[in-house]
Amino acid sequence: MLQIRWHGRGGQGAVTAARIFGLAAAVYGGWYAQSFPSFGTERRGAPVTAFTRLDDRPIRDRSQIYSPDYVVVLDATLLESTDIFTGLKPGGIVLINTGREPVMARSPETRVYILDATRLALEVLDTPIVNTAMVAALAGTTGILSLEAVEKAIAAVLSRDLATRNIALARRAYDLAKVLGSKEAIACDG
Amino acid sequence: MRAYLNGNEAVAAAVKLARTEVVAAYPITPQSTIVEKIAEYIADGSMEADYIRVESEHAALAACYGAAVTGTRVFTATSSQGLAYMFEMLHYVSGCRVPLVMAVANRGLAAPWTIWADHQDAVACRDTGWIQLYVETAQEALDTCLQAYKIAAHPEVLAPVMVCLDGYVLSHTEEIVEVPDQETVDRFLPPYRPEYSVDTRRPYVFGVGTGPDLYPAFKYNQQQAMLKAKEVIKEVERDFQAHFQRSYGGLVDPYYCHDAAVVLVVMGATAGTAREVVDELRRQGEAVGLLRLRSFRPFPVEDLRAALSGAGVVAVLDRDCSFGYEGVLATEIKAALYDLREKPLVTGFTGGLGGRDIRREELAGIFHRCLEVVRCQDEGTGAVLNGYWQK
Numbered sequence: 001m002l003q004i005r006w007h008g009r010g011g012q013g014a015v016t017a018a019r020i021f022g023l024a025a026a027v028y029g030g031w032y033a034q035s036f037p038s039f040g041t042e043r044r045g046a047p048v049t050a051f052t053r054l055d056d057r058p059i060r061d062r063s064q065i066y067s068p069d070y071v072v073v074l075d076a077t078l079l080e081s082t083d084i085f086t087g088l089k090p091g092g093i094v095l096i097n098t099g100r101e102p103v104m105a106r107s108p109e110t111r112v113y114i115l116d117a118t119r120l121a122l123e124v125l126d127t128p129i130v131n132t133a134m135v136a137a138l139a140g141t142t143g144i145l146s147l148e149a150v151e152k153a154i155a156a157v158l159s160r161d162l163a164t165r166n167i168a169l170a171r172r173a174y175d176l177a178k179v180l181g182s183k184e185a186i187a188c189d190g
Numbered sequence: 191m192r193a194y195l196n197g198n199e200a201v202a203a204a205v206k207l208a209r210t211e212v213v214a215a216y217p218i219t220p221q222s223t224i225v226e227k228i229a230e231y232i233a234d235g236s237m238e239a240d241y242i243r244v245e246s247e248h249a250a251l252a253a254c255y256g257a258a259v260t261g262t263r264v265f266t267a268t269s270s271q272g273l274a275y276m277f278e279m280l281h282y283v284s285g286c287r288v289p290l291v292m293a294v295a296n297r298g299l300a301a302p303w304t305i306w307a308d309h310q311d312a313v314a315c316r317d318t319g320w321i322q323l324y325v326e327t328a329q330e331a332l333d334t335c336l337q338a339y340k341i342a343a344h345p346e347v348l349a350p351v352m353v354c355l356d357g358y359v360l361s362h363t364e365e366i367v368e369v370p371d372q373e374t375v376d377r378f379l380p381p382y383r384p385e386y387s388v389d390t391r392r393p394y395v396f397g398v399g400t401g402p403d404l405y406p407a408f409k410y411n412q413q414q415a416m417l418k419a420k421e422v423i424k425e426v427e428r429d430f431q432a433h434f435q436r437s438y439g440g441l442v443d444p445y446y447c448h449d450a451a452v453v454l455v456v457m458g459a460t461a462g463t464a465r466e467v468v469d470e471l472r473r474q475g476e477a478v479g480l481l482r483l484r485s486f487r488p489f490p491v492e493d494l495r496a497a498l499s500g501a502g503v504v505a506v507l508d509r510d511c512s513f514g515y516e517g518v519l520a521t522e523i524k525a526a527l528y529d530l531r532e533k534p535l536v537t538g539f540t541g542g543l544g545g546r547d548i549r550r551e552e553l554a555g556i557f558h559r560c561l562e563v564v565r566c567q568d569e570g571t572g573a574v575l576n577g578y579w580q581k
Contacts, residue, residue: 019194019364022194022364023194023364026192026194026365026366027192027193032365032366033194033365033366034363034364035363035364035365036196036358036359036362036363036364037362058366059365060462060463060466061462061463061550062356062359062459062462062463062548063463063547063549064547064549
């Protein structure tokens with residue numbers, strides 16, 4: 001089983017990211033999947049987490065996710081207030097949307113990748129919404145989902161015009177992440 | 191069609207597939223997205239139904255009641271305080287033998303205020319004459335709503351049905367759902383055409399006043415119909431299985447109960463997590479099993495006796511409490527087994543209140559505690575088993 005935790009702020013689309021990733025896996029990727037928000041009320045700008053589980057058999061576990069394999073951070077300012085590494089499995093992957101290498105304490109067993117998804121989103125969408133880019137980036141970095149599956153899921157969840165532009169963004173992010181995934185993670189640098 | 195839906199979307203899909211004709215509801219978390227989705231279907235023309243906007247849950251159920259006696263297929267949904275506010279109307283609907291279907295996205299009751307899941311809201315409506323079916327997955331939520339219409343309208347039942355799904359854990363969790371095609375649903379579920387309905391050309395009186403001479407007979411008939419529903423729920427599920435190749439055990443859903451020394455009894459989505467724990471303990475050689483109670487009312491006494499009589503210890507996990515006594519399900523399971531000559535020890539555990547997560551480790555802990563008691567019983571050393579409250 002693979003467990004993913006998504007960190008974002010209310011309004012940034014972390015819950016939708018968890019869903020798009022699950023949909024891509026479950027309907028277009030040959031996996032079983034389950035996704036859910038951190039249960040409760042959400043406020044714009046406040047920290048939000050969402051979760052996706054993938055497995056090659058039906059998922060029956062209904063408990064919360066405490067030890068993710070992957071952590072995706074949509075907003076690097078969360079690093080100041082949230083321990084995004086909580087429960088992360090040894091050898092786990094962290095993917096952060098940021099333009100510069102963040103300063104943070106991390107275990108040597110953790111692989112951290114950074115991607116400036118905000119810059120990409122501004123170029124392609126003209127707005128700094130990065131959820132689809134980060135979905136594609138996780139797919140690309142880990143290789144667990146094809147770009148095609150991600151594109152189909154985006155098309156199924158978003159309205160046509162939004163979907164077209166987000167698919168263009170996802171392609172850029174996926175290609176960048178493919179290269180990223182084949183490189184040494186930044187945690188190994190220092 | 192293989193879709194990726196949360197429990198609320200699965201319920202909305204079922205309501206549309208059932209060709210429901212009237213919907214009246216008042217929003218409340220975590221139910222709201224069910225009726226929001228239905229409103230979308232009606233607005234975009236993909237569902238032909240009247241959506242009645244109302245000022246409260248009490249009015250919602252009153253409107254549904256009125257619509258249903260005109261012979262239309264009706265749906266509403268609620269949670270928690272909203273269900274509590276419907277309490278008076280619940281009795282009108284069941285007493286008048288109106289077969290409407292309501293989804294309850296289970297949520298704890300205030301105070302203290304909470305929006306998260308437990309079963310207190312629906313369990314507190316145990317004695318209202320409604321059938322209550324608790325589901326484990328989004329797929330089962332969809333399928334049970336379709337079954338519910340057929341059970342409710344069965345001429346020997348004529349009772350309303352609550353389809354209960356755990357708030358958030360099911361209502362807001364997406365997973366794979368096979369959405370059946372309209373043609374198969376139409377074959378399974380014909381239009382609702384009751385024998386008696388409000389019709390100016392054929393006048394009848396509904397919801398009459400009765401004296402002490404007539405009232406007991408009405409209540410007796412209601413009780414007989416609810417007892418009959420046990421058979422009908424199973425029959426409808428066999429019919430459902432024939433049409434859709436899926437089934438859920440009817441009234442109870444036993445998992446490795448046949449040779450189990452310890453059986454855990456739960457309602458709702460916790461069963462999924464418990465299955466993982468049972469598999470894990472079975473791999474370690476422990477004789478444990480799970481019984482998911484699907485029908486809380488009518489209460490399947492016979493099926494429970496058959497499934498639990500061989501166990502040494504039965505652990506009942508309640509997501510509710512009858513304050514001043516114990517978990518409601520624990521009391522009911524004890525009563526169901528009372529007449530057995532050889533009966534298992536039954537102990538209640540209280541957990542998952544107000545959305546508290548029920549983790550595998552906790553369920554494994556309950557099993558281990560009970561297995562220890564079984565070992566002591568076998569050795570003749572005697573042991574006292576006390577349940578506990580997850581705090």
